[in-house]
């Protein structure tokens with residue numbers, strides 16, 4: 001379904017980003033993985049290639065504007081840019097907002113908000129210049145749709161990502177560029193490694209489906225939104241959380 005398309009996934013070395021890269025490649029897209037984790041990024045590229053997919057790794061720190069510009073240029077040098085998945089993100093140091101260190105606030109916003117801004121900005125410019133439209137999916141979180149105790153900067157950044165997706169979607173709809181946000185709930189990835197097992201068990205008990213999501217389940221939604229099957233969907237925020245926000 002995505003043959004001939006070129007797609008970027010930031011933070012595509014592991015977790016939700018890697019699962020998304022695998023699925024996009026399976027559908028025929030040429031994958032460009034941008035990440036700071038070169039070893040895992042190259043391993044993901046190798047796995048995609050061993051499944052007959054096309055993939056490249058490019059080192060990219062999304063908190064560096066020049067890295068994102070170079071990542072988008074890399075896609076243009078490999079045939080264009082049709083799909084941009086702004087997925088790279090960090091959770092930051094858990095603390096209530098009134099005790100959050102300034103450097104933690106700044107680091108989370110640099111990666112989780114400004115990094116997505118640059119990803120959306122430079123991908124949009126490339127898609128506009130290409131004149132063929134495109135699809136951008138920004139990975140936000142349920143932390144961006146409700147209060148998120150002890151994850152203040154993260155929740156603020158993710159709320160900003162949802163807002164940025166909607167604003168960009170309206171601005172670029174006339175050019176055929178669709179922008180949507182995906183808001184996962186608790187998902188089994190390395191981002192949760194810092195959580196005590198007892199906290200993870202408590203989290204699971206609070207989820208109506210009584211389990212965390214898998215990276216593959218989140219990737220299925222991201223790839224749907226990036227694909228022509230979602231051609232009438234733009235400016236939307238999709239919650240995928242096992243029911244936790246419905247309570």
Ligand SMILES: NC(=O)c1ccc[n+]([C@@H]2O[C@H](COP(=O)([O-])OP(=O)(O)OC[C@H]3O[C@@H](n4cnc5c(N)ncnc54)[C@H](O)[C@@H]3O)[C@@H](O)[C@H]2O)c1
Nearest residue numbers: 011013014015016036061062088089141186187189190191
């Ligand atoms: N796992 C969850 O429960 C969950 C829930 C909601 C939203 N999310 C969001 O999903 C996205 C993916 O998270 P994940 O759970 O797969 O995490 P993960 O830690 O498994 O993967 C994150 C990836 O981003 C990369 N990365 C980190 N900082 C980067 C930077 N500055 N530049 C480029 N790459 C960088 C990492 O190297 C890694 O490959 C994030 O935006 C995260 O906030 C995750």
